[in-house]
Amino acid sequence: MSAAAVIDQLRRSFGPDALLTGEGDLDARSHDTWPVATVWAKLGRHPHRPDAVVRAGSVADVVEVLRIAGETGTPVTAWGLGSSVTGQPLPVAGGIVLDLAGLVSEPELDELDRTVTVAAGVRGSDLESWLGERDLTLNHSPQSLGRSTVGGWIATRATGQFSSRYGGIEDLVVGYQVVLADGTVADLGQRPRAAMGPDLKEFFLGSEGTLGVVTRVTLKVFARPELRITEAFTLPTVEAGLAVMREVVQAGLRPHLVRFYDIDEAAHAVPDRPATAPVLFLGHEGLAGVATAEHAAATAIVTAHGGASMGAAPVDAWMARRYDFSSVENLLAEPGGYAETVEVANLWSRIGPMYAELKEQLAPLADEVLGHFSHVYDQGSSLYMILLGRAADDETALRRLEEIWARAMKVVVAHEGEISHHHGGGLARQPWVRESLGTGYPVLSRVKQALDPDHILNPGKLGFGTRS
Structure with missing residues (x-):
């Protein structure tokens, strides 16, 4: 079905405030905060642009968008606050961007069980401030706390600066609601642990919107430390x-x-x-x-x-x-300026040699190549490689960023490391997903085929192609 016909259907279901088709609105949803996308914007390029944006204000809105998408074969890409740094929410096949930033609610606090439940569009810093007024905290502090949503944390398998003690979002989430491609609404979670089959909430953690759309989240909360x-x-x-x-x-x-x-x-x-x-x-x-x-x-x-x-x-x-992005943003705003953060992980036995080779291989591609280790585990650690540089112009900067990703991923795969620790795959890592997951990839592929056989949800991510 043509984009115009799909938009007509959306118009019948959503009013003018919820359905956006203006040039500026479409351009705004074709760039996240991935440095490559930032340079595209500087160059006036919009290679991944939706045909329409729908602002969801309820779970019923999400179900309705997916109903129309399923009937018309239209791709749907979920969007939170656009703070991904790897191109996860960019609609590579066009179609509908489902904007969830308006899917908000007053937090529901359970003081006895120490949980809080909110709609998926709630901004992380807003929730943390609300809890802080009650001497509580999430103990989840990604650098993007003020620029990301709780639903986005689930979709990207996020982690925070204090994860070495409290864990990543997979340890902090108690349960969540997800809408499947066919409109089925499912509530997933355990009370507090269960042995009835696999933990189903694991299926959607880090799925980047390719398996379902998260609409409500229940998280652990903690007392402020003494x-x-x-x-x-x-x-x-x-x-x-x-x-x-x-x-x-x-x-x-x-x-x-x-x-x-x-x-x-x-x-x-x-x-x-x-x-x-x-x-x-x-x-x-x-x-x-x-x-x-x-x-x-x-x-x-x-x-x-x-x-x-x-x-x-x-x-x-x-x-x-620790939440200040300005040094990177200011560099990216300069003509020819570029910056990139490649976060990976490996076992203790491999992370030292992997770090050394990354420093060597990336050194020619930037003025500064910085490294730090954090998010520690019994078996290993994450590693950040941060590159800062100035090129002659934005075209050269774009080529440098592309070469940074190619070299870095090649090194990490060679050292049998994890190509992402918590920023996820998105477009940045799309060429290396299958090689990274190896014989596990067919399992992921079968889950995708079962839940989204027409590849409606966020095509072009996690190694999946667009709908043929």
């Missing part, structure tokens, strides 16, 4: 820092904050001091006695590896600016 201790340390080498992180977590300690910067990024992490060594940020929180004991035990491990305290001031300064 005590928070933070401290920064220098360490003699990257190897020493990795050993500290591994020994801390494998000893059973659970710091809420673990961030280890190589010497290049240490200059940015502690800008008021000369960068002479890698730097570790470490923090523990909770009951005063427990946090104090854990921090003392972790500090002993740091000291044993040649660490020297810098005090709490560097961490306090970082905490005050």
Whole structure:
């Protein structure tokens, strides 16, 4: 069916405030905050543009959009606040962008079970502020807290800066509601654990809107910690820092904050001091006695590896600016300016060599190549490679960004690492999805075929093609 005919059907179901077809509205939904998309916008390019935008204000609206899409064979791409940095919400096959930012509700707090339930379009910082007024917190703090929705956290399998203690969204979500491609509404979750088959809520975590549309979320909440201790340390080498992180977590300690910067990024992490060594940020929180004991035990491990305290001031300064994107945004706004963050992960046995090769391979592609490790687990850690550069013009900058992704993914796959830790696949990683998932990919493909056989939902992501 033609786009015009689909729009006519949408117009009969939605009023002018909910159905958007203006050039500016369509252009705005053809770019997220992926640096490649940002450069496209600077160049006046809109390669992934919808035919219409529908602002959903209820679950019934979502069901109606999917009904029309199914009957007409029209692609639907869910959109939250457009803060993805990998092109996840870009409608590569056109069709309908389903804007969920208006799907909001007053939080429903269960103080006894320590949960809060909200509609999927609620902004993360709004929910955190509401809880803060009640001396509670989500303990979920992605850098995009003020630019992302709770439904987006589910769809992208997000994690936050304190995940080493509290876990990613997969650990913090209790349950959620999802609308399938055929309009079926399903509530998924456990109370608090179940052995009745697989945990169905895992199917949609990180599915990037390719399997269903999340409409309501129930999350854990926590009391504010009695005590928070933070401290920064220098360490003699990257190897020493990795050993500290591994020994801390494998000893059973659970710091809420673990961030280890190589010497290049240490200059940015502690800008008021000369960068002479890698730097570790470490923090523990909770009951005063427990946090104090854990921090003392972790500090002993740091000291044993040649660490020297810098005090709490560097961490306090970082905490005050940790949601600030301006340095990257300002660079991207310059003619020829570019910046990219490639976050990956690997086992302790592989992450050091993978980091070393990434630094070597990416060095020619930017003025600065920075690295830091965070989000630690018993078996390994995530790794961020941050690249900052200035090219002669925006066309050259775009080619540099494309080459950064090609080189980085090749290295990570060669080291048998995870090509994304929490930013997801989107368009940035689309060429490497199948290679990354290996023999697991046919399982994902069969789930997709069962839930969305016509490939209506967000085609062109997670290795799936567009509808033929």
